[in-house]
Amino acid sequence: MPTPTTPTPRRSTARTLLRLWPYVRPVRARLFTAAGVAVVASCTGLVIPLVLKWMVDGPVAAGDPGGVWLGGVMLLLLGVVEAGLFGLRRWLVARPLAGVEAAMRASLYSRLQRLPVAFHDRWPSGQLLSRATTDLQLLRMFLAFPLTFLLVNGVTILVGCAILLSQQWMLGLVLLAPVAPLVVLCSLFESRYSVVARRARDQVGDLTTVVEEGVLGIRVVKGFGRHRSQARAFRELSRRLRGTELRKARLLAGLLTVIVTLPELALGAALLLGSVQVAEGTLSAGTLVAFLSTALALRWPVESIGFLLAMSQDSATATERHFEVVDAPLPEETPGATGAHGDRRENGGPVKGGGPAEARGPAEHGTAARPPGSPPAPASSAHRPASGAAPPSAPASGTIPPAPAPMPSTPSPLSVAPAPATTGGLRFEGVEFRYPDTPPDAPATLRGVDLHIRPGETMALVGTTGSGKTTLTALVPRLYEVTRGRITLDGTDITHLSRPRLRELIAVAFEDPTLFSATVGENVLMGAEGTGERELHRALEIAQAGFVHELPYGVGTQVGEQGLSLSGGQRQRLALARAVVGRPRFLVLDDPLSALDVHTEALVERALRRVLATTTALVVAHRPSTVLLADRVALLSEGRIAAVGTHQELLGRNPEYRTLMSGAPSAPERHPAQEPGAPPAPDAHPAPGPVPDAAAVSLTAPDACPAPDPAQDSSLAEGGSAR
Ligand SMILES: Nc1ncnc2c1ncn2[C@@H]1O[C@H](COP(=O)(O)OP(=O)(O)OP(=O)(O)O)[C@@H](O)[C@H]1O
DSSP states (O other), X not given: OOBTTBOOXXXXXXXXXXXXXXXXXXXXXXXXXXXXXXXXXXXXXXXXXXHHXXXXXXXIHHTOXXXXXXXXXXXXXXXXXXXXXXXXXXXXXXXXXXHHHHHHHHHHHHHHHHSOHHHHHHSOHHHHHHHHTHHHHHHHHHHHTHXXXXXXXXXXXXXXXXXXHHHXXXXXXXXXXXXXXXXXXXXXXXXXXXXXXXXHHHHHHHHHHHHHHHHHTHHHHHHTTOHHHHHHHHHHHHHHHHHHHHHHHHHHHHHHHHHHHHHHHHHHHHHHHHHHHHHHTSSOHHHHHHHHHHHHHTHHXXXXXXXXXXXXXXXXXXXXXXXXXXXXXXXXXXXXXXXXXXXOOSSOSSOTTTOOTTOOOHHHHOSOOOOTTOOOOOSOOOOSOOSSOOOXXXXXXXXXXXXXOOOOOOOOTTTSSOOOTTTSSEEEEEEEEOOTTSOTTSOOSEEEEEEEEOTTOEEEEEESTTSSHHHHHHHTTTSSOOSEEEEEETTEEGGGBOXXXXXXXXXXXXXXXXXXXXXXXXXHHXXXXXXXXXXXXXXXXXXXXXXXXXXXXXXXXXOOGGGTTSOHHHHHHHHHHHHHXXXXXXXXXXXXXXXXOHHHHHHHHHHHHHHHTTSEEEEEOSSHHHHTTSSEEEEEETTEEEEEEOHHHHHHHOHHHHHHHHTOOSOOOOOGGGSTTSOOOOOSSOOSSOOTTHHHHHHTOOSOOOOOOTTSOHHHHSSOOOO
8 A cells, every 4th residue: 555655656647647636527518518618718719819810801801880899899899708708617616616626525534544554554644634634625626627627628729720830821830830849848847847847746744743742742842941942943844945946947947947938939030920911911900910819819728737837736736645645445344244233231231149131132233243153141150149230120330230131033143132152252363463564573462362352241451561462452342453363352352343343242441541622521432323412411421521520511512622721630530431431242441540639539440340241342451440440350461361360360370460450670480380371370480479569558448249151271279269
């Protein structure tokens, strides 16, 4: 795929511009009519010299004032008609071309939304912004002006040349003599100008990136007093862009000089020759006047060719850049991926111990069909009692009521009965992941990750910074595609689910809580389309986001761009509310409480516990307090799951985990049995004792114990829960 630094190989200008046809097609009738009107208007202008010839050779020569007046009126009428037709052309194209620009922008934007995160990782945002704004403006201008006038002026020049030749073929040939050198010159200009035009557009994109970074990062720039270095970077890029624009101007000036000079020389020669012929009596004065008037009427169409070619080149470059994004391959959908219908739970999810929440019929769950060979559904996957579950009649109190009784139905994946504990839940099987820009000789970020989060279970994911936790969580909603292995949700490979379906099943709260320029309510409800006020308030309560009620307009308050008018902790709570508002079946939280104070964190944890009791969740955790939300903990180390167990188990037997949780700066020890990739095993040397914060950790001990999973490592099946 091309990137801003590796543009697509250049096609001819005409072929590149022809790619605009699908956008122009809907307005072709108006566009062709407008072009026809402009041709008529331009040719009307060419009739004026013929009327002049008639006047000079007729009424003027005969001293007939009535004829002269008649000629004058005819000239006036012709001028009015020409002006009126050009006005009509403008009116015809203005509205449809604004529509073409809007359609192109919409298609670009929709493509940007659908392109994989890996694409956005590689493309600077300024390059995309400039493609969506200035490039498209340029294309609209091209369709409105140069495209029409290339045609109009071409036809005018041809008709004009025919008139010249028919009036006096010898003078006509003199006037046409510069055509051959001009054609060669124009083609040379095109090849040189196209390179510089592309460079200029890309530099505009780079400049936009710097402006965007400077504006978005204004706090850092000011905080570190970096405005001078930012300004320097900006000036340097501006200087380069200026240089490129000057090069463009020089090329265009060179072309224009020749385009103006050669026809002027030819016109001078024709005038001289014509005057001699008039003097010799071989040419009438009227014919010479008409000839010169026609030649002068062709001056603008000829001289404008330089500008029109330059604008066409700029537009071809903009078209190329537009299609580099629009042609970028979308992530592949597995043929037959299951449906896009909603599976939002109205009555809660797979309630732990509260009944087979996943055992719901298609009437309740949409129409997704179970692929052949899907495992049969067992009676229940719940393995601990639901804590804090409210009865179905009172679901808005921050608790999630148990699911209704199973309905007899045709099974469908992820929407009916729970899969067996061995295959149900969220499972990573031999998952390997390598970022596209990772050098081939560098190790993959994730290397053979095997992890099973049982239905209804909460698994904490811990690991040193940069160990790949965020990367692993990003694979679940398919923000990136696994390089090898697979991820299953209740036994169904996520690549067999359509993306809308997958997004319905999984909610994610990222480490960096991005908010949009919208109201608080809109930001939260983004997590579940069509969800009402009640759910919104439930989600805000879970996330302990009561602060929104103190905002000037409550949930209707606009948050600034990227939510920067809110504190980090407030943004994080809104992001958490967004994740839980749709009562997702699977929840992926990337360190969701990192920006909260201890008091708020405890409150959020308490509410979150009730949500986690009804979902299958993977929670990236850096702190023991977050780890305690989980039933079990997985330690990610050097791209592999190095150990899985309860918090207490890992504290007892895994030195690396102990070090991580205690915050000790020393490098983690590693027992041979815990080499990366080795199956989790009990520590040969039991832990020497509680880590410094273990006592604090046990103070917030949980209210539920997960049942052991025989499918998991037997060493992990024993021991109590950290909760
Ligand atoms: N978009 C990307 N392109 C290339 N490499 C990346 C990208 N994002 C992350 N990485 C690399 O992948 C590795 C894992 O990053 P990741 O963000 O998953 O770590 P993490 O465990 O979540 O770290 P932290 O605890 O600091 O959030 C790092 O070495 C990082 O440099």
